[in-house]
Amino acid sequence: MMISVILIYVVLFLLSVQFLNLQWKSRGFPPGPIPFPIIGSIWWIKFRADHGSLKKLAETYGNICTLWMGHRPVMVLYGFQAVKNGLANNSEDVSGRLQTYVFNKMAQGKGILMSNGLIWKQQRNFGFGTLRKLGMGNKGMERGIQTEAHYLVEFFKEKNGEAVDPSFPIVHAVSNVICAVVFGHRFSLEDKNFRQLMEAYNWIVAFGNSHFYYICEVFQWAAEHLPGSLQKTLLSRDFVRSFVRQEIKSHREKGRTGEPEDFIDFYLDQIEKTKNVPNSTFDEDNMVQAVFDLFLGGSETTATTLRWALLYMLVYPDIQEKVQKELDTVLSPSHVICYEDRKKLPYTYAVIHEILRFSSIILITIPREAVKDTTILGYHIPKGTLIMANIDSTLFDPAYWETPHQFNPGHFLDKDGNFVTREAFLAFSAGHRICPGETMAKMEFFIIFCSLLQKFKFTVPEGVKKINTDFIFGSTMKPHPYKLCAIPRWVTQC
Structure with missing residues (x-):
């Protein structure tokens, strides 16, 4: 009995010491909830x-x-000025990526999204450069996007105006754009391996901002030894890696056929070019993780935004009608939408940007880490501090948007109806860790959205009284499942 009492007192003493230590460490940091031992202040x-x-x-x-x-401080930035100052004005100072238990399990510090230092610089620069190269020439990504837009149009055409859930065909189309860029070919809707690939990514994304993720980060021993969500996530990761390695093997067996045609071709060439270069980080493991990252960053976000886009067209039929009127005035019904058309379609382009703003599918950025002591908004931030930017708050900041909580394409139009950019539009983040696929995402969104509205009028199925515009909380803010009817606008073509 005495031993039990002594142990209790020892534990209480150690917890008290940790509590006081946390209060001491928090001096000089921006204000926040009181931190407690083990759980910190995430409880708040x-x-x-x-x-x-x-x-x-x-x-x-x-x-x-x-x-x-x-015991680790996380600085939270809210509102446009705080986010801009924290991510853009001190961009290099906060370019580190948080290395946590789960992140290390998922990426081992390789690839683009979760890497740091030399690996991140080399992989990121190569990724940016390769995506630019793949956007040019006869086999550029625009042609691949137009192909997927065509297949998506055919999907809705075959439904003959019947109510349908657009989620999977949209995910399939967007994922195939990444497939064309990375692998050089697309997959059919019936391909079982491709469906399993999509399911694996869906599970990884769902895990990313679940309660289980935070529990795994805090209670690592339990996460390591107990069956559950983390183990299923790691199995999903392994399937994706195996899928990518099989594609790499196929590329190697096929051999070179002249100029590189996809991301893997370019990466294999880069491995060959740098095999004798000291400190080169180009190897198969980094290639697999870079492809993993391209899929994670390039398919989930664009597909989710397109689902919101069609939902908003149901909610705001007057805006849908205005977009279609502009499309009909500027382009012929048989015109194949290309990205250059955005310059002739200011209202449509404004609607697209308002969809990106209003859907706000990324609530916070993946936490960054201060790589050296720096200053943010007057506060001294020590090296190692984590920075979590609330991107959503920049897109709804009342100081920078006239009607932040209303769907209003006028946010991106001047008084003469010309498209204008807005400094508070940070949908793709800011600074050194800005989304490398921003241009590709905008191109995809524009071509697919315009192709669909050019061909169909989207309506609410008969009997549906109310449209749910609430989001499902997660790593990306998804709309609730819904159905729509795609009514052909041009009988001779659709």
């Missing part, structure tokens, strides 16, 4: 960094405040 947002909790956090402690993940 109930392990769920959603719209309401982050807004309440900013209202309580200011647009720059501190949460503690265990």
Whole structure:
């Protein structure tokens, strides 16, 4: 009995020491909830960094405040000025990527998204450069996007105006754009391996911002030894890697056929060119992870935004009608949409940007890490501090948007109806870690969206009284499942 009492006192003493140590460490950091041993102050947002909790956090402690993940400080940036100052004005200072237990399990510090230092610089620069190269020439990515837009049009055409859930065909089309860029070919809807690939990515994304993710980060021993979500996520990761390695093997067996035609071709050439270069990070493991990252960053986000786009066309039929009127005025019904058309379609291009703003599918950025001591909004931020930017708050900042909580394409139009950019439009983040696929995503979104609205009028199925515009919380903010009817606009073509 005495031993039990002594142990209790020892534990209480150690917890008290940790508590006091945390209070001491928090001096000089921006204000925030009181941190406690083991759990830090993540408890304040109930392990769920959603719209309401982050807004309440900013209202309580200011647009720059501190949460503690265990004993590690996390600086939270809220609103355009704080996010811009934190990510863009001090871009290189906060270009590190958070290396956590789960992130290390998923990527081992390789590839583009989760890497740091020399690996990140080399892989990122190569990725940016290769995507630019693949966007030019006869076999450029625009042709691949137009192909997928055509197949998507054919899918809706075959439904003859019947109610259909657009989710999977959209995911299939967008994922095939990445497939064309990375592998040099597309997959059919019936391909079982491709369906399994999509299911694996869906599971990984769902895990990414679940309660289980935070629990795994805090209680690593339990995550390591107990069956559950993390183990299923790692199995999904292994399937994706195996899928990519098989594609790499096929490319090697096929041999070179002249100029590189896809990302793997370019990467294999880069491995050959740098095999005798000291400190080169170009190898098969980094190639597999880079492809993994391209899929993760390039398919889920664009597909989710397109699902929101069609949902908003149901909610705002007057805006859909205006887009179609502009398309009909500027382009012929048989015209194949290309990205250059955006310059002649200011209202449509404004609608697309408003969809990106209003859907706000990325609530927060993947946390960054200060690679050296720096200053953000007057606060001294030590090396190693994590930075979590609330991108959503920049897109709804009332100081920079006239009607932030209304769907209003006028946000991107001047008084003469010309398209204008907005400095607070940070849908693709900012700074050194800005999304490398921004141009490709915009091109995909424009060509597919315009191709669909050129051919079909989208309506609510008969009997549906109310359209649900709430989001499903996760790594990306998805709409709830819905159905629509695609009514052909040009009988001779559709």
